[in-house]
Amino acid sequence: MNLFKVLTIILLIFIPLYPKFPLQEVGGTYVAIRIDDFVVAAAIFLWLIFQAKSRFPILKERIFKLFALYWLVGLIVNLNSLSSFGLTSFKLAMFHWLRRVEYMSLFFVAKSAIKKRSDLKESIFAIWLTLAGVFIFGMGQKYWSWPVISTMNEEFSKGILLRMTKWTRISATFAGHYDLAAWAAMILCLTPAALAFSKKWWQKLLTLSLSLCTFRLLILTASRISFVAYLVGISTTLILLRKYWWIFPVVVGSLFFAFQSKELNARLTASLKVLPKISQKLPRQISFLKKKGVKSLKAEPTLTPTPTLVVSEKPLAPIEAAKLKKEKPKRKEKIIRTWPSPEEAEVAAARSSNIRFKVEWPRAIRAFLKNPLLGTGYSSLGLATDNDYLRILGETGILGGLTFMLIIFHLFRNGLLAVLARKSEWQLISGLLGAMIAFLANAIFIDVFEASKTAFYFWMLMGMGYKNKQINKFQINKSISK
Numbered sequence: 001m002n003l004f005k006v007l008t009i010i011l012l013i014f015i016p017l018y019p020k021f022p023l024q025e026v027g028g029t030y031v032a033i034r035i036d037d038f039v040v041a042a043a044i045f046l047w048l049i050f051q052a053k054s055r056f057p058i059l060k061e062r063i064f065k066l067f068a069l070y071w072l073v074g075l076i077v078n079l080n081s082l083s084s085f086g087l088t089s090f091k092l093a094m095f096h097w098l099r100r101v102e103y104m105s106l107f108f109v110a111k112s113a114i115k116k117r118s119d120l121k122e123s124i125f126a127i128w129l130t131l132a133g134v135f136i137f138g139m140g141q142k143y144w145s146w147p148v149i150s151t152m153n154e155e156f157s158k159g160i161l162l163r164m165t166k167w168t169r170i171s172a173t174f175a176g177h178y179d180l181a182a183w184a185a186m187i188l189c190l191t192p193a194a195l196a197f198s199k200k201w202w203q204k205l206l207t208l209s210l211s212l213c214t215f216r217l218l219i220l221t222a223s224r225i226s227f228v229a230y231l232v233g234i235s236t237t238l239i240l241l242r243k244y245w246w247i248f249p250v251v252v253g254s255l256f257f258a259f260q261s262k263e264l265n266a267r268l269t270a271s272l273k274v275l276p277k278i279s280q281k282l283p284r285q286i287s288f289l290k291k292k293g294v295k296s297l298k299a300e301p302t303l304t305p306t307p308t309l310v311v312s313e314k315p316l317a318p319i320e321a322a323k324l325k326k327e328k329p330k331r332k333e334k335i336i337r338t339w340p341s342p343e344e345a346e347v348a349a350a351r352s353s354n355i356r357f358k359v360e361w362p363r364a365i366r367a368f369l370k371n372p373l374l375g376t377g378y379s380s381l382g383l384a385t386d387n388d389y390l391r392i393l394g395e396t397g398i399l400g401g402l403t404f405m406l407i408i409f410h411l412f413r414n415g416l417l418a419v420l421a422r423k424s425e426w427q428l429i430s431g432l433l434g435a436m437i438a439f440l441a442n443a444i445f446i447d448v449f450e451a452s453k454t455a456f457y458f459w460m461l462m463g464m465g466y467k468n469k470q471i472n473k474f475q476i477n478k479s480i481s482k
Contacts, residue, residue, distance in 0.1 A: 002115055002119065005113040005123070007046065007109060007113065008043075008109060008110045009122065009123060010039075011040065012123060012127055014036065015036055015452075015453055015456050015457065016457070018173060020149045020173070021035065026092075026095055028091075030157040031099075031157075037102070044106070047105075050112070063410060063411075063466065064108070066407045070403040073396060073403050076374070077375055077377055077378070077397065077399075078090075078094060078377050081377025081378075093380075095379070100378075105459075106456055107460070107462055110467075111463035111467040114468055120468050124190070128194075128207065132213070134180075135213040135214065135216070135217055138170045138172040141170045142170050145163045147162065148170075148171055149161065150171060150176050169220065169221055175451060178221070178223055179451045179453060180221050182454045183454045184214050184221070185226040185230035185233060185439075185442060186435045186438050187435070188215060188230050189434035189437070190428075192238055192246070192431065192434075193237055193241065193427045194211075195207055215257070219258060220261070220263075222263035227254075231254060232437060233435060233437045233441065234250060234254075236433065236434040236438075238250065360385045361385070363382075363385070363394070364385050364387065364390035366394075367380060367381060368397065373397045373398055374397040374399055375392075375393065375394055375395045375400060376395065379395075381395055383450075386445055387444060387445060388448060388449045389401070392404055408436075411436070412433065412436060415429050415433045428465070429468065432461055433465075439458050
């Protein structure tokens with residue numbers, strides 16, 4: 001029995017479907033330890049036992065050396081930040097470093113799961129089944145007041161059950177609507193590849209049906225960033241599949257249905273008005289920071305955006321909140337408004353953009369300018385930066401950014417070579433590369449590499465695709481030797 005295939009399928013299903021119930025709070029942050037952390041830790045522990053019995057063959061592989069180099073740089077960065085800046089506690093800095101190691105380690109668990117081509121097919125099938133569960137849960141939140149466990153702010157992250165109105169942006173079992181949107185955009189990029197790979201009509205029908213459900217979820221999140229990332233990613237998949245004539249109808253059709261959504265339509269329209277104004281101010285802010293000398297990283301407070309709830313003076317719709325305790329839950333009433341007018345949508349879009357461009361991004365730039373080589377350490381920027389690239393540079397400097405991008409470049413290069421050679425399962429690898437591009441595009445405005453559910457899934461998908469390329473290489477070499 002392929003133990004790691006079973007573990008990978010369990011993780012592919014469990015991680016997206018299990019809500020983010022906190023088990024243990026961590027001091028200094030509202031990121032909590034959860035059941036899925038223990039499930040992931042168990043899978044990694046079993047993988048380490050297998051490696052120990054085989055005398056750690058993974059140490060000989062180039063891809064592991066790249067991962068280990070990035071982890072080592074992160075450890076050095078933490079030690080340097082504590083001795084040089086004193087910005088973070090050792091416990092908190094190491095906690096955030098271990099989070100990165102935990103997320104990325106699933107790459108190797110999923111990689112070990114793929115022994116033959118059928119293992120990849122079964123893993124992809126598990127993803128489609130998971131899509132059905134996430135869709136049902138999301139629809140329950142929108143139409144039947146199913147509960148939400150959110151971590152969009154410190155209060156919600158304590159395990160509060162939220163019951164939202166049908167007009168509120170859904171998050172399903174994810175931390176918030178941004179995380180759900182990033183995950184949905186990534187998975188949707190697999191659709192053309194899965195359709196091209198499937199041979200039977202019922203497989204194509206199932207794939208198309210579940211993909212339409214996922215697209216519906218993406219639209220309901222009203223996430224502008226993830227929607228654009230989806231368009232970029234799925235176009236990449238179609239280009240790699242050489243389905244050029246499908247790009248125009250897919251993009252136009254996606255835009256048509258997107259603009260049928262009042263929420264997403266209002267946010268996209270508002271962004272077109274707001275972003276040019278703010279983007280003109282950003283270069284002046286960066287120039288000002290350089291002239292100032294960057295003496296402190298604490299000039300701006302850490303703000304956590306919660307755009308789902310927009311306060312109104314008139315009581316339009318309630319949210320019921322109850323903490324998960326044994327006693328009878330106490331009801332809290334919060335007044336919210338949906339997205340009824342372009343003016344309010346523009347205000348919300350401006351607020352979200354201002355948090356990024358005036359608070360979070362300048363804070364990351366200050367950290368990078370303070371120590372360009374090694375940054376200022378994990379947790380020094382707070383929980384949110386809303387740009388993973390600036391976050392990497394601010395926390396780990398040029399050294400951390402280069403070692404991280406080496407991993408990404410190596411994975412993309414190997415996948416692209418497999419696609420260009422049109423090896424077996426090259427269609428699925430095309431979809432995985434499209435998913436990578438969508439994920440990287442999302443990272444420009446969302447901290448997707450730090451969001452547990454999306455990060456777990458990304459690294460598992462990359463591990464599955466990387467091992468499939470190795471299987472093809474082994475089989476080709478074997479046939480040549482014969």
